[in-house]
Amino acid sequence: MEARTALSAHGLSKRFGERVAVDGLTFAVGAAEIVGLLGPNGAGKTTTLRMLAGIVAPTSGSATVVGGDPAVEPERVHESIGFLTESPGFYERLTAERNLAYFAAFYDGVDAAAAARRELERMGLANRARDKVGTFSKGMKQRLALARVLLHAPRILFLDEPTAGLDPEAARDLRKLIVSLRKEGAAVLLSTHNLTEAEELCDRIAVIRTQLVAVDTARALRERQFERRLRVRLAAGAEECLAALRSEAFVRDARKEGDDLLSVLLVDPDQDRPRLVARVVATGGQILEVREDERSLEDAYLNLVEEP
Amino acid sequence: MRRRIWNVVRMEWTGIATTPSSPLFLVVVPLLLVGQALLLAWIVPRFVSPAILGTAGGDAGTLRLLILRQFPFFVLLIPAMVANVFATLGIVEEKVSRTLEPLLATPVRTWELLVGKILSGALPALAVAWLSAGLFVGVGYALGWGALLRTCLTPAFFLSIFLLMPAVSLLSFIIGVIGSSRARDAKEAQNLAVLVVFPIFALIALQVTGLVEFTPVRTLLLSLAFVAADAILLRAAVRLFGRESIVTRWK
Numbered sequence: 001m002e003a004r005t006a007l008s009a010h011g012l013s014k015r016f017g018e019r020v021a022v023d024g025l026t027f028a029v030g031a032a033e034i035v036g037l038l039g040p041n042g043a044g045k046t047t048t049l050r051m052l053a054g055i056v057a058p059t060s061g062s063a064t065v066v067g068g069d070p071a072v073e074p075e076r077v078h079e080s081i082g083f084l085t086e087s088p089g090f091y092e093r094l095t096a097e098r099n100l101a102y103f104a105a106f107y108d109g110v111d112a113a114a115a116a117r118r119e120l121e122r123m124g125l126a127n128r129a130r131d132k133v134g135t136f137s138k139g140m141k142q143r144l145a146l147a148r149v150l151l152h153a154p155r156i157l158f159l160d161e162p163t164a165g166l167d168p169e170a171a172r173d174l175r176k177l178i179v180s181l182r183k184e185g186a187a188v189l190l191s192t193h194n195l196t197e198a199e200e201l202c203d204r205i206a207v208i209r210t211q212l213v214a215v216d217t218a219r220a221l222r223e224r225q226f227e228r229r230l231r232v233r234l235a236a237g238a239e240e241c242l243a244a245l246r247s248e249a250f251v252r253d254a255r256k257e258g259d260d261l262l263s264v265l266l267v268d269p270d271q272d273r274p275r276l277v278a279r280v281v282a283t284g285g286q287i288l289e290v291r292e293d294e295r296s297l298e299d300a301y302l303n304l305v306e307e308p
Numbered sequence: 309m310r311r312r313i314w315n316v317v318r319m320e321w322t323g324i325a326t327t328p329s330s331p332l333f334l335v336v337v338p339l340l341l342v343g344q345a346l347l348l349a350w351i352v353p354r355f356v357s358p359a360i361l362g363t364a365g366g367d368a369g370t371l372r373l374l375i376l377r378q379f380p381f382f383v384l385l386i387p388a389m390v391a392n393v394f395a396t397l398g399i400v401e402e403k404v405s406r407t408l409e410p411l412l413a414t415p416v417r418t419w420e421l422l423v424g425k426i427l428s429g430a431l432p433a434l435a436v437a438w439l440s441a442g443l444f445v446g447v448g449y450a451l452g453w454g455a456l457l458r459t460c461l462t463p464a465f466f467l468s469i470f471l472l473m474p475a476v477s478l479l480s481f482i483i484g485v486i487g488s489s490r491a492r493d494a495k496e497a498q499n500l501a502v503l504v505v506f507p508i509f510a511l512i513a514l515q516v517t518g519l520v521e522f523t524p525v526r527t528l529l530l531s532l533a534f535v536a537a538d539a540i541l542l543r544a545a546v547r548l549f550g551r552e553s554i555v556t557r558w559k
Contacts, residue, residue: 016556047556055412056552075415083413089406091319093326105315106414148410 004031006156006187007052011061014047021047023211024061029156029187034178035215036202037191040305043209045191046086049158052189053083066155079107082149086160088141092134096125096144099133100151107152119147122177138165146174150181157181159190163197175201199297207304214304218297225300228269229293230276232262235286244283250275260288312416316424317431324394324432333393334432338386338440345382346447349375373456376448380468381508381515383441387477388505390433395484398425399554400497409555419546422489426481426542434477441469463524472527475534479507482541489549507534
């Protein structure tokens, strides 16, 4: 996490009647950091975003977003955040430019017309600025929705399924944009079901299922769930190598998984890998391949959200 | 603050302008009401038997005067009917088009949004109502009813047009917006819209039944009472605007 904190949540909870939507969420997002919110449907991702954006009040707990409490002073917080909602709507009979100018005019110190033109240009919609939004495709509306949340150069972006409904090219462009926004210093909290996207974009990933299940980098989440085993394929000498490796202190476990395949668990998979190779070669083993067992973020995620 | 309210007003007006039926409604309804009042004032005294009028102790002129005197109260129906259409859909349309949540994520305050919605309908409705009153008086004079109209154009008439009418109009629009923010869909909003005409019908009933004579002082006091009711209901409207339930329960 970055040194400066853009937002923090402390025991954030939300109940709707008897139903607990979010339970005791505590986490933080640093400035210029992208954090992904992953969780199954109904896990409380959207409710979390809404609480942090000051649209829904928490039942208990608190949050600090750019120095303000969204439940206490939502308008102040709204000056500094952009919230891309799950189903972004527009005034479909009006033009894209008019839609954006309307929203931009609510922010202090923003030249609404200029901001609308700038963001339409950035989203590649400048040539459709005067067209009614009702004529736009779903992907174009999604880009327009993102343009809307960027009008006032927010310091924190809450993005609820930002690439939903976009074609692969548009989704890729949008991901590039999100990365460029981080470079400009914006913090991003994004909810997504797209694990590839989460892994590609996010500095850290928070897995929630009403409660916070885990929050860490994608790699750390994988490593936490699964051992990093190395597969060593040999042309010859598998038995001798296995015996040699089992006697080494840097090897936690070694086993044979076929005539010519060894599965090895090292104490430190990064530091000890050269020693492993050297030991195998010294024992007379002829190495064809050394590769790490690839476990995907999806495997780790499913493991995390699996019902106990 | 004013900038954000004005932003909402301008957006609503843009919406009205781009919906062909809306400006048409703003023109047709007042014309119908003014036309109906003028027609009644012209036709009824002509076709009521003089014998009947004599029995009642009056003449055709008296009957016409009686009808003309009701006009300031019937013209109140204009803002109420406009409110019925525009105010009651104000928030529901935002829900339907899913623009409400993005809107609530901007720095606009709830009361600014509601006041913007109310003024965007109330201002044109008032303008149209005043134009209608002018049209009514103008046509009345053209029809040769000048002497009768002069007895109607009392201080109470002007107070009712320029003070009571704005206060009652605001009330209608506030009720309409409350209904709109509580409704789950456009149909329910339209059903709740019937509430907006209640204050007007109460006034008409008082006038028509003759229970209350609207002297300038009474008209002034009544207007002030409506202004107070406006302030109270506006606060209630802000409290009743459950942004959370609107966002989370609206599907």
